[in-house]
Amino acid sequence: MTPRVRFAPSPTGYLHIGGARTALFNWLFARRLGGTLVLRIEDTDVERSSPEMVEGILDGMRWLGLDWDEGPKVDGPYGPYFQSERLDRYRAMAARLVAQGSAYYCYCTPEQLKAKRQQGVEKYDRTCCGLTADEIAAREKAGMPRAVRVHVPAGITRFEDLVHGPIEFDGANIEDFVILRSDGHPTYQLSVVSDDVEMKITHVVRGDDHISNTPKQILLYRAIGADVPLFAHVPLILGPDKKRLSKRHGATSVMEYARQGYVPEAMFNFLAMLGWSPGGNQELYTRDELVRAFALEGISGGNAVFNPEKLDWFNQQHMSLLPPIELARRLKPLFAAAGLWKDE
DSSP states (O other), X not given: OOOEEEEXXXXXXXXXXXXXXXXXXXXXXXXXXXXXXXXXXXOOOTXXXXXXXXXXXXXXXXXXXXXXXBBXXXXXXXXXXXXXXXXXXXXXXXHHHHHTTXXXXXXXXXXXXXXXXXTTOOSXXXXXXXXXXXXXXXXXXXXXXXXXXXXXXXXXXXXXXXXTEEEEEEGGGSOOOEEEOTTSOBOHHHHHHHHHHHTTOOEEEEXXXXXXXXXXXXXXXXXXXXXXXXXXXXXXXXXXXXSBOOGGGSOOBHHHHHHTTOOHHHHHHHHHTSSBOOSSSOXXXXXXXXXXXXXXXXXXXXXXEOOHHHHHHHHHHHHHHSOHHHHHXXXXXXXXXXXXXXXX
C-alpha cells in the first residue's frame, strides 16, 4: 500500500514544536515509502483562526523543508484543503447518518444538559434518541435548534495502533457524541473522518492526545462503510520538568527558533529524534539519511523530553558542517538585524 498521510493543523497559532514533530514524522513516512503528504487546514474555529496563522504554519513547514504534495497553494484532486470550505460535505455526511439510523437529532438545550450534569448525569442519557417520528416532526415544524448525535453501539471497539499495539474501548463508556452542532458547524470527529475518507488517507500519524478520539472516529468510518485507516499515535513532548511542553518552557514556534539563529537542518534532526530512534548510537543525520532510516516501528511508546541543550548541540554540529560562505549567508540577516554586520 502506497501511503497517503496528512498533517492537519489548526490555524489558531503558529507551527509549534509538537505540531512540527508530527508534520516531520508524516513527511518522513511518506518520503520513505514514496507516498503522498496532504496538508489540510482545520480552520472551522472561525473566531480564533486567521490567514496570518495559516501563513505562519506554511512558513514553518517551508523553513523545515517539509514540502507537501497536496494542500494549500499546491493543487490536488481532493480539494478544497481548508475545512471552512468543506462545510456542505460535513452536513451531508451527518444527514446520511441520520437517514440510515446511525445518528439522531438532539434537541436538548445547553441549559438542560448543564442541569443534568449538575445532577450527576455523567454522560448523555439519550433523551432524544427515543423520540417518536411525530415528536421529531413537531420539533422540526417548530424550528427547534438541534444537534446531531451518533448512536454509539454496545460492544468493544478495537484497533491495532502501530506504536502502542492493540487498544480497545468499551462502548458503554462512550456517550452518544455530537457530530454536528445546532449552528450547523461540525465537530472535530465529523470533519476529520469526512476529510480523511474523501482524501483517501491510509495512515493517521498524530499525537497520543488523540487516542481517545480514535474509537469515535472508527465508529463513523464503519457507519458509512469506509475503510478504516491505520493509526500511529506518537508520544507527547514534555518539557525538562516532565510537564507537557508549553510556552513556559521557552520559544515553541519553530520560526522563533529560526529567528534565534538555529539552522533548519539542526531542528529537523533534533525533532526526528524526539520519540523515535533508528537503533544504534548514531544521532547526527542528514535529511536524506533520516528518510532512508525512518520507520514507524522506531517510534517509542513513551513521552519524549525537549532538551534545549541537546538542540544547541545539534545546532553546533550542523553549523560546523556548512561551508563558511553558506554559514555567513545564513547568519548575515541575524547580525544585520542586531546592528552587528557591516558590508565592506
